[in-house]
Amino acid sequence: MKKTRLLLARHGGTLWHENNQVVGQKNAELSMKGLERAEKLARFLRNEKIDLIYSSSLGRSFDTAKVIAKYHRLRVIPSTELVERGFGKLEGMDKKKVIHELGRLKDPVLEPSEGESAYDFEKRVIGFVERIIETDKGKTILIxxxxxxxxxxxxxxxxxxxxxxxxxxxxxxCGLTEMVINDLEKGEIAVKKWDEISHL
Known part of the structure; x- marks a missing residue:
């Protein structure tokens, strides 16, 4: 059975993150520091054989993915299924001022006003991950x-x-997690890297 290699990378930071704001599905752009981190991650991955690059359709992730993709001559495949959980009316607010509300939203079925429940968010993400592991079996996939x-x-x-x-x-x-999946159903998955940040 062919093994699938899955690389998971977070985008670079934004001014919203630096200002401790709830970002969620707002389309905050990468800050200068975020761009610098994206370039460091890209150089770290430049010699890897990557077959496919998927990205959240939100700018901060897509722009990070494009920095990486230029080293591999690959097209970034955007997906709305990979966007962050929607926090509705909390987005843009100071995290310190809404920390209690954010804590409550760990309840799987609670939805923020105009936002998304943890249950719906997890279902969306897991559905995407399962699908690409099946359709892109045996490949090295970067998300x-x-x-x-x-x-x-x-x-x-x-x-x-x-x-x-x-x-x-x-x-x-711009941390990197790497897993090698032999058989998803049987749980035959090896963790090779876990939020690796040595390149930063």
Whole structure:
């Protein structure tokens, strides 16, 4: 059976992140620092054999993916299924001022006003991951996306490893997680890198 290599990379940071604002599905652009990190990640991956690059359709991820893609002569495939969880009316607000509300939204079925529940978000992300592992079997796939999406994928692919707590599911800006999938149904998945940031 062919093994599938999955690379998960978070986008570079934005001014919204630097100002501690809730970003969600707002189309915040990469900051200068974010662009610098994207370039460092791209150079780190430049000698990797990557077959496909998928990205969230939001600018901060898509722009990060394009920086990487230039080293591989690949077209970035954008997908709305890879966008961050929608936090509705909380987006743009100072995280410190809405920290209680954000905590409540860990409840799987609670939806922020004009936003998306954790359940619906996870269902969307897992559906995409399962599909590409099946359709792109045996290839090396890079996904450039967001903290929430990558954390959901990490938890799902490691079967919610009980030896890890939430703090272990860190997702740094331009951090890289690598997993080799032999058999998804049987859980035959090897973690090769976990939020690798040595290149930064």
């Amino acid at each position: 450039v996306s967001h903290e929430g999406m990558i954390r959901v994928a990490q938890k799902y692919l490691t079967r919610f490893d009980r030896t890890r707590d939430d703090d272990d599911y860190a997702v740094s800006f």
